[in-house]
Each structure stands twice: as C-alpha cells, then as structure tokens.
Amino acid sequence: MKEIKRNNKVRIAKFISQKGVTSKAEIAAELGLSMPTTLQNVRELADGGVIQENGAYESTGGRKAKALSISPDVGYAGGLDITANHITLVLVNMKRELVCKERLKLSYENTFAYYEEMGKHLHSFLDRSGAEKEKIVGIGISLPGFVKKDEQLLLSSHVLNVRNVSFKNLEKIIGYPFSLENDANSAAYAELTGSSRNTVYLSLSSTVGGAVYLYDRLYQGENFKSGEFGHMVIERDGRPCYCGKKGCADAYCSAKVLQKLTDDNLEEFFRRLGEKDQKCLQAWEEYLEYLAVVVSNLRMAFDCDIILGGYVGGYMEEYLPVLGRKLMKYNQFDLDTSYLKTGKYKLESSAYGVTMDFVEKFFDSLE
Numbered sequence: 001m002k003e004i005k006r007n008n009k010v011r012i013a014k015f016i017s018q019k020g021v022t023s024k025a026e027i028a029a030e031l032g033l034s035m036p037t038t039l040q041n042v043r044e045l046a047d048g049g050v051i052q053e054n055g056a057y058e059s060t061g062g063r064k065a066k067a068l069s070i071s072p073d074v075g076y077a078g079g080l081d082i083t084a085n086h087i088t089l090v091l092v093n094m095k096r097e098l099v100c101k102e103r104l105k106l107s108y109e110n111t112f113a114y115y116e117e118m119g120k121h122l123h124s125f126l127d128r129s130g131a132e133k134e135k136i137v138g139i140g141i142s143l144p145g146f147v148k149k150d151e152q153l154l155l156s157s158h159v160l161n162v163r164n165v166s167f168k169n170l171e172k173i174i175g176y177p178f179s180l181e182n183d184a185n186s187a188a189y190a191e192l193t194g195s196s197r198n199t200v201y202l203s204l205s206s207t208v209g210g211a212v213y214l215y216d217r218l219y220q221g222e223n224f225k226s227g228e229f230g231h232m233v234i235e236r237d238g239r240p241c242y243c244g245k246k247g248c249a250d251a252y253c254s255a256k257v258l259q260k261l262t263d264d265n266l267e268e269f270f271r272r273l274g275e276k277d278q279k280c281l282q283a284w285e286e287y288l289e290y291l292a293v294v295v296s297n298l299r300m301a302f303d304c305d306i307i308l309g310g311y312v313g314g315y316m317e318e319y320l321p322v323l324g325r326k327l328m329k330y331n332q333f334d335l336d337t338s339y340l341k342t343g344k345y346k347l348e349s350s351a352y353g354v355t356m357d358f359v360e361k362f363f364d365s366l367e
C-alpha cells in the first residue's frame with residue numbers, strides 16, 4: 001500500500017518534470033489517477049519543496065488552473081562528455097533545464113594526470129555554477145565507445161584509442177556518484193526525453209554511430225552494441241574502414257570525411273561550403289549521396305522518425321531539403337521526408353543527455 005502511494009508520487013513528479021508546466025487536472029487525466037490522490041500527492045510534493053505553484057496554466061477550454069512545475073533548485077545533475085580533444089560540462093536542474101555549460105580543450109590520454117585535470121575542471125565548473133554541493137545528485141559521463149555501465153568500464157573506444165578502461169577508481173576525483181554511457185546513446189536521450197515517438201538517432205561525428213529508441217526506452221542490444229550504424233556496409237568492396245572492413249558507412253559519412261579538406265576543422269568546412277568552394281561542394285554532394293543511402297536503410301528497417309545528430313547534424317538543418325530529394329530516389333514507400341529531423345542540442349547533446357539518468361534517479365528516490 002505504502003509502495004503504491006510512493007509510486008504515484010514518483011509518477012506525478014516525473015510527469016511534471018517532463019511536461020515542464022502542468023495542472024492538477026491534467027495530471028489526474030494523463031496518469032489515470034483520482035482527483036483526491038492527485039491533490040494529496042501534489043500537496044506533499046509542494047510541502048517537500050519538490051514542486052511549486054506559480055501563475056496560471058491555460059488548459060484547453062476550461063478555466064485557468066494553477067500552474068505546477070518542478071522547483072528549479074530542488075536538485076541538480078552534472079554531465080561530462082569526453083571526446084578526443086575536448087570535454088563538455090553541463091549542469092541540469094530537475095526541470096531538465098540546462099543551467100550552465102562549458103566546453104574546453106583537453107586532449108584525452110588514459111593517464112592519472114588527465115583524469116586529475118578533468119576532475120579539477122569539473123569541480124571548478126560546479127563551484128562557479130552556484131549549485132549547492134549536496135543538491136548535486138550525480139555526474140553522468142558520456143564516452144565515445146562501448147560502455148559496460150554496471151562495471152563502470154569503457155570496453156573500447158576507437159576515438160580515444162583505448163580498451164578496458166575502468167572508471168571505478170575515479171570515485172575520489174569525481175567526488176559524486178557517477179555513471180558511464182555511450183555518447184550516441186546519451187545524445188539520443190537528450191533528443192528523445194519526453195518524446196512519445198519511436199525514433200532512430202544517427203550520430204554523425206568523428207565516427208558514425210547511433211541509438212534506437214523504441215517504446216519509451218533505448219534498445220541496447222544483446223551485447224550493448226545496437227545502433228552501430230557506422231559499420232553497416234553501404235558499398236561492397238568500398239573504402240577501408242577503421243574497423244578492418246571495407247565499405248562501412250563510417251568511411252563515407254563521418255565528419256572526418258568533410259573536415260579533412262579544411263585542416264580537421266568542420267566549422268571551416270561549412271563556412272567554405274557556404275562560400276561555394278568547389279572542392280567542398282563536391283565533397284558535400286558525395287557525402288549527402290551516401291548519407292541518403294544510410295538514412296533510407298534506417299527508415300526501411302525501423303519505419304520511424306530519424307534524427308540527424310552529432311557534429312555534422314549540427315549543420316544539417318538548411319540542407320535537409322536537398323538530402324530529402326536524394327532520399328526519395330531510394331524510397332518508394334514514403335510520400336515525403338518529414339520523418340527526417342535535426343537535434344535540438346547541438347554540441348551539448350551528449351553531456352545533457354547523460355544527466356537524464358540521475359534526473360530519473362532523483363525522482364525514483366522520493367519518499
């Protein structure tokens with residue numbers, strides 16, 4: 001009985017967090033709870049400082065109800081995204097708002113000195129954020145590779161050029177509970193939180209990866225290796241891939257393919273592309289042709305929305321129409337390409353997404 005009661009409270013708090021702003025009537029209707037149950041839980045959550053009532057909420061048709069939202073300072077979760085040459089830090093509150101962010105250059109190496117430096121940046125960032133230390137529930141760490149979450153182990157990362165790196169002994173350096181997650185999965189969480197739609201997330205960064213989000217959860221695969229779209233073969237006997245095979249999507253659709261023309265600077269590539277630089281135009285045309293093949297295959301396999309994310313995804317918005325036209329060549333099933341989307345969180349998507357685990361845990365632990 002007590003557990004059912006607690007369960008309702010957790011569900012209500014999570015619902016409010018996902019909605020941003022809502023009303024008692026909406027909670028009762030959406031969660032299928034009676035009004036007395038809803039009222040009692042809302043009162044308890046407000047008394048506990050978890051939620052607040054502020055202003056009026058315009059519900060459809062009826063009179064204006066009181067607006068309920070999560071108190072912005074009831075708790076925080078940190079996110080740390082490690083890439084080959086940068087770390088990105090974010091702090092997110094329990095309303096799932098990005099409170100602050102920072103991206104800085106720090107070249108990865110699997111040494112104690114690196115992790116110590118990383119920890120220093122993390123703590124300085126959290127101090128400057130102004131969030132009370134005891135309100136930070138944990139730090140999510142996003143990594144470009146295969147991750148074994150329950151063992152806090154980075155199994156392998158091509159981008160970081162390491163295997164079997166245990167993060168277990170970093171407890172002291174991090175100083176908070178922490179968990180590891182793959183970067184593409186994290187970015188997918190960021191883009192899909194609160195979404196009720198099945199979605200495939202295609203990450204177009206230094207490597208090509210992705211994540212499959214079905215029925216409100218990530219499909220991880222039997223060996224935590226689902227969504228490795230970069231190693232789908234799209235050209236028989238094609239370009240060599242770093243994995244040892246030939247013709248993998250990665251060899252055609254990673255950001256590296258583009259930025260190798262501009263000293264490994266993707267921003268510069270798109271700047272020159274905008275200026276109609278011939279070489280960039282040609283490379284981009286070819287890139288989009290192959291990307292259309294990948295996207296078309298994913299659409300055929302999953303029949304759902306596809307988000308183009310990662311570094312290249314961050315520039316994709318204005319090129320969606322041209323990619324759409326290329327796609328239609330391969331796809332006789334769809335009448336249009338409105339299933340194709342770009343992400344909301346550009347460079348922060350992985351750091352933001354990896355905090356969501358702790359946001360959920362915060363609500364799960366409500367008494």
Ligand SMILES: [Zn+2]
Pocket residue numbers: 230231241242243244245248249250
């Ligand atoms: Zn490959």
